[in-house]
Amino acid sequence: MSTTLPDLADRLLPDVARHTADIQALRRDLHAHPELCFEEVRTSDLVADTLTGWGVEVHRGLGKTGVVGVIQGRPGPRAIGLRADMDALPMTEHNTFAHASRHPGRMHACGHDGHTAMLLAAARHLASNRDFDGTVYLVFQPAEEGGGGAREMIRDGLFERFPMDAIFGMHNWPGLPAGTFAIKDGPCFASSNDFTIRIEGKGCHGAMPHLGIDPVPVACQLVQAFQTILTRNLKPVETGVISVTMIEAGEATNVIPEAVTMRGTVRTFTHEALDLIEQRMREITTQLCAAFGTQADFDFHRNYPPTINHPHETAFARQVMTEVVGPERVQAFEPTMGAEDFSFFLQHKPGAYFVIGNGDGAHREGGHGLGPCMLHNPSYDFNDALIPVGATFWVALARRWLNLGVGKLTSP
Incomplete structure (x- = not known):
């Protein structure tokens, strides 16, 4: 299956696109070895070891199994947090392709393996191209699926140890065209x-x-x-x-x-x-x-609590989305009564949470289950073509935030 979306190929960072196959292999390894909330030991080891291999400063133990990577650019006062969740769900996978879960009763049915992969792909680029002013904090969070891992990372001093000005999070969204972004300010996920x-x-x-x-x-x-x-x-x-x-x-x-x-x-x-x-x-x-x-x-x-996006940060992220994928691929997000523990972060820091389209399931290889490719469905699988799109967006968001400053929403 293709690891890129053809109509977005010319919008991707070249080195991100070039390394997509490697990150895809990592994502599928995570999918095959899912771990439940606060049990993400192997996952955390893989994330930490991968970041260390790229020269990223790594901190561990926040929220028990959380990982924070620190990428320092040129001297500058600004700092931004980018978050990906890592845990799986307690359910049995129906897919039988090569990277299906090897652990009955555990499955990456919400795409957290893909979220981790997109942020790792961005980390690789940022670690090799530190052409920005300030600091990028990579927040790999455990226990989103009911464990409140965001709350536990905060209790363990996340924002005191890593004083970011704002934090952003991204979730894949089945049914939305692949590579399309959707965002809104105010309440977007329910309590x-x-x-x-x-x-x-x-x-x-x-x-x-x-x-x-x-x-x-x-x-x-x-x-x-x-x-x-x-x-x-x-x-x-x-x-x-x-x-x-x-x-x-x-x-x-x-x-x-x-x-x-x-x-x-x-x-x-x-x-x-x-x-x-x-x-x-x-x-x-x-x-x-x-x-x-x-x-x-x-x-x-x-x-x-409800996930409530901050207006300025939402507008900033929307503009970067438009620049990365074009205005036709940026939509208004329709609020959902689903819940998301990124809400805890937004109670303490300005920021925004948004989604990237995972498509309709046509990306799945032979051996997928008969069910739809929907979140929390045993036939779900993350769309690997999103890896370079999501990573390119993360890089653009971090650079724009750090180099322009909070008060500017337009390119220089």
């Missing part, structure tokens, strides 16, 4: 939160319900009542999702269970909407369960 509700009733024989207190219809009432929060409590212009995804109860068809456990997720784009939803869910659970004579235990856990 991720989960809840667990245990409703305690009184078990009895299924043929004698009057002798017990059935928690099942109470759970059914709660599922419906929660939706009124979105339609009658939340402002109509606000956006939110409440999904009850698990209901567990009972062991026999003729026994009314003692208890019901409900679990699910809540997604919002603002902290204010999240505060309202949590408060109303708690009130409705407590009061409705009491009305039916049951006891309720309500637990709400906030995982990732």
Whole structure:
């Protein structure tokens, strides 16, 4: 399969394009050896060893398995952070091509292997061409898939040890034409939160319900009542999702269970909407369960905050995208209720998060699964043709940011 997109070939950095096959081999090695959150030992070793071999200063141990590379250009006060995530998902791959996962139950089904490869390709060029003023920090982050690796790197002193002025992150996006970028300012990914509700009733024989207190219809009432929060409590212009995804109860068809456990997720784009939803869910659970004579235990856990891009950094990144791939390949990103722990970085530093199109799956070689090439699908695979495109963009973004300064959005 081709490792370049023909209509973008003349826009790529020549040495990045020349070394794409080597970076592709590295990406496929990562894909074949996926590691879960905070277990990215082999992955971190490979990243650190590769950077060291190119003369990049390497720091390890932030967020347990994180790696930070430091590339110093000419003396200058500016610094920029570029982030790639490294962890895989706990799922079994259906692909059977040569670089498919060798570990059942683990798979790079979100393209973090490709994100790592794109940033490594950029690192190789920047390490050999230090024609910029200031410092580039390469942030290889562990545990994006539920572990909050960004938060842990921050707790371990990421921004104190590596004082970058801004940080940027990129994710591949299936369905968007390969090599196309999409970005927007403000909220682009939602907060991720989960809840667990245990409703305690009184078990009895299924043929004698009057002798017990059935928690099942109470759970059914709660599922419906929660939706009124979105339609009658939340402002109509606000956006939110409440999904009850698990209901567990009972062991026999003729026994009314003692208890019901409900679990699910809540997604919002603002902290204010999240505060309202949590408060109303708690009130409705407590009061409705009491009305039916049951006891309720309500637990709400906030995982990732919403990913909110900063306007100036978003505009800066959009201009660089336009210069690299042309205006016809830069789109407005449609916000998604998916979540991303890059949000923690953006709470501490200015920056922007955006996507690069992974195509429709036609890039996959023989031996791919029958499913679609979508994120978190067992038939997914990263499009290696994006490696030189993403790397060229990273290099252009870093150079433009460091050489022009934050206040300038146009070429000199």
